[in-house]
Amino acid sequence: MEAILVPFLQATIRTATPLAFAALGEQVAERAGVIFLGLEGAIIAGCLGALVASGLAGPVAGFAGGIGAGMLLTAVFAFFVVRLRTDQIIAGTAVTMLGLGLTGALYRGLFGTGGAALGTPTVAPIALPGLSQIPVIGPTLFHQPLPTYGLYLLVPALAWWIRRTHAGLALRATGEHAEAAAAAGIAPARVRLAALAFTGAMGGLCGATLVLAQVGTFSEGMSAGRGFIAIAIVVLGRWSVWGTAGASLLFGGAFALQYLFQAAGLALPYQLFTAFPYVLTLLLLALQRGRTAAPAELGRS
Amino acid sequence: MTDALLALLDGAFGSSYAILSATLVRATPLLLLGLAVTLAFRAGVLNIGAEGQLIVGAIAASAVALGLDALPRPVLVAAMAVAGAAAGASWAGIAAVLRRRFGVLEVISTIMLNFIALALVGWMVRGPLQEPTHVYPQSPTFASQAHWPFLIPGQRLHLGFALGIVLAIGAWAWLAFSASGLRVRLVGAGARAAASAGGIDVARTTFGMFLLSGALAGLAGASEVGGVTFALYEGLSPGYGYTAIAVALLARLDPRWVIASAILFGALEAGAAAMQRDAGVPSVVVQVFVALTVLVVLAATQLGAESRARAAIARAEEA
Numbered sequence: 001m002e003a004i005l006v007p008f009l010q011a012t013i014r015t016a017t018p019l020a021f022a023a024l025g026e027q028v029a030e031r032a033g034v035i036f037l038g039l040e041g042a043i044i045a046g047c048l049g050a051l052v053a054s055g056l057a058g059p060v061a062g063f064a065g066g067i068g069a070g071m072l073l074t075a076v077f078a079f080f081v082v083r084l085r086t087d088q089i090i091a092g093t094a095v096t097m098l099g100l101g102l103t104g105a106l107y108r109g110l111f112g113t114g115g116a117a118l119g120t121p122t123v124a125p126i127a128l129p130g131l132s133q134i135p136v137i138g139p140t141l142f143h144q145p146l147p148t149y150g151l152y153l154l155v156p157a158l159a160w161w162i163r164r165t166h167a168g169l170a171l172r173a174t175g176e177h178a179e180a181a182a183a184a185g186i187a188p189a190r191v192r193l194a195a196l197a198f199t200g201a202m203g204g205l206c207g208a209t210l211v212l213a214q215v216g217t218f219s220e221g222m223s224a225g226r227g228f229i230a231i232a233i234v235v236l237g238r239w240s241v242w243g244t245a246g247a248s249l250l251f252g253g254a255f256a257l258q259y260l261f262q263a264a265g266l267a268l269p270y271q272l273f274t275a276f277p278y279v280l281t282l283l284l285l286a287l288q289r290g291r292t293a294a295p296a297e298l299g300r301s
Numbered sequence: 302m303t304d305a306l307l308a309l310l311d312g313a314f315g316s317s318y319a320i321l322s323a324t325l326v327r328a329t330p331l332l333l334l335g336l337a338v339t340l341a342f343r344a345g346v347l348n349i350g351a352e353g354q355l356i357v358g359a360i361a362a363s364a365v366a367l368g369l370d371a372l373p374r375p376v377l378v379a380a381m382a383v384a385g386a387a388a389g390a391s392w393a394g395i396a397a398v399l400r401r402r403f404g405v406l407e408v409i410s411t412i413m414l415n416f417i418a419l420a421l422v423g424w425m426v427r428g429p430l431q432e433p434t435h436v437y438p439q440s441p442t443f444a445s446q447a448h449w450p451f452l453i454p455g456q457r458l459h460l461g462f463a464l465g466i467v468l469a470i471g472a473w474a475w476l477a478f479s480a481s482g483l484r485v486r487l488v489g490a491g492a493r494a495a496a497s498a499g500g501i502d503v504a505r506t507t508f509g510m511f512l513l514s515g516a517l518a519g520l521a522g523a524s525e526v527g528g529v530t531f532a533l534y535e536g537l538s539p540g541y542g543y544t545a546i547a548v549a550l551l552a553r554l555d556p557r558w559v560i561a562s563a564i565l566f567g568a569l570e571a572g573a574a575a576m577q578r579d580a581g582v583p584s585v586v587v588q589v590f591v592a593l594t595v596l597v598v599l600a601a602t603q604l605g606a607e608s609r610a611r612a613a614i615a616r617a618e619e620a
Contacts, residue, residue: 086602098592100588101588228416231409269428
């Protein structure tokens with residue numbers, strides 16, 4: 001049993017890590033009243049940025065490059081939504097298209113079409129001494145690449161920051177009632193810009209994690225809808241940090257399920273597994289009926 | 302740069318073949334999908350799922366083409382169109398039900414349905430609809446009865462384009478002159494006001510427009526397999542469903558202008574293919590251009606609205 005369970009759980013955490021980064025980023029934007037449908041674009045930008053930067057200067061630069069690229073693309077969205085006050089949904093869709101197109105064009109321009117895919121060394125999983133010896137939990141939680149450990153720190157820190165700090169309160173106030181926040185001396189535009197800077201960084205980090213900790217290469221469209229799933233995760237997590245982390249795990253599990261079924265030797269068409277996380281998203285969103293906790297200003301430009 | 306641009310122009314407009322067999326052929330799905338997005342947006346339905354609705358439309362039309370190829374050609378072609386539209390409407394219907402019964406935002410649900418449709422076509426071309434040798438991930442080529450008629454001898458422009466033009470003009474006239482079209486415009490302009498002052502059943506109107514939008518997108522799928530590929534493939538659409546959002550926005554959600562807008566983007570797609578072939582410029586550049594077009598139109602519309610609002614305030618202050 002353990003021979004099947006441990007790889008499944010490990011894959012769950014591994015798959016959940018980039019999703020959680022993206023979803024936590026999206027959550028912060030939505031807490032400020034902005035729905036960022038361009039997240040998918042920020043993720044794919046992060047993928048390419050990470051590949052290029054790590055090829056030039058190693059994995060640390062790779063993560064920085066991914067984060068920078070995610071922020072750069074998000075800045076386009078921020079300019080349109082915060083400065084020009086355009087429709088968030090359409091601007092977000094356009095930014096996703098821009099990200100997918102730009103990365104595809106740049107990748108082909110930089111590395112040419114066809115031929116062997118360009119690889120980059122991935123960062124190895126680190127086994128935490130002692131903790132990784134615990135049966136089942138040890139290899140699952142404490143034998144993971146560095147970004148996952150970063151996530152373990154980020155979740156409680158972000159939860160505390162949003163609930164307990166002045167800046168966190170300003171963020172929530174902007175998302176719930178921008179006018180009241182403005183009356184209290186908070187500049188909603190500035191809060192939204194700062195929130196989106198974080199969101200872009202997290203989207204980029206999601207892409208960097210995919211490339212540098214998992215796949216080791218770039219392919220066009222490799223973000224594969226993670227940005228949109230991350231948005232659904234925020235809804236399922238009911239705009240709470242811990243809820244978002246939990247929902248990310250659930251989706252990590254949904255993606256990892258195919259390993260479990262492969263190990264069990266079931267002869268099902270693999271497209272069933274490809275479709276499963278998206279079907280699950282729809283089902284879970286439907287089950288949430290009437291239990292919204294969305295920030296009141298969400299989507300208003 | 303100049304070479305690339307010349308190759309693009311030549312590939313889009315350089316000859317009658319480029320216009321009739323490249324540009325307008327690529328404009329056809331964009332016309333139908335652009336209408337789908339336009340009608341949805343006009344009713345306040347943010348259907349981002351035209352891509353998935355196109356795919357299921359293509360699957361259904363292919364199943365009809367392969368299964369009913371004993372039918373006479375006009376009947377079979379009509380059956381393919383109806384099957385495609387019905388499949389697209391059902392696929393959009395899932396999102397419509399999710400919104401109406403469960404309050405799920407269609408922006409998220411339609412995107413999820415796009416990914417599910419991609420998995421579905423992947424399975425179809427490796428399973429139930431795969432060609433008999435089971436080597437290639439595609440369906441067998443359709444019998445000639447299932448090929449949609451070409452409009453001009455020697456050119457690849459097909460029935461789908463004519464259908465798109467008729468539907469665009471029909472959609473415009475319906476929105477402009479009919480009572481139900483007026484209801485849709487009122488709902489799109491302000492759902493709450495339409496419900497309270499106009500006594501309109503908003504939920505029913507948006508539900509209906511969701512289905513209509515899906516039907517048009519599904520029809521685009523049928524027209525692609527029937528008029529262009531004559532078989533079902535996975536990579537049937539290079540993201541036409543997303544480009545359609547740009548088509549609709551550039552047309553300012555006016556069905557008449559969707560025709561011009563679809564031809565423009567069709568020319569870009571056709572030109573991009575030529576550009577890649579002749580000048581080695583990756584065709585994904587077009588996607589960048591489409592995205593930039595959406596952003597520019599968005600900014601222009603916004604700035605226009607703001608300056609009109611400022612002018613109105615100035616007039617009010619003078620009075």
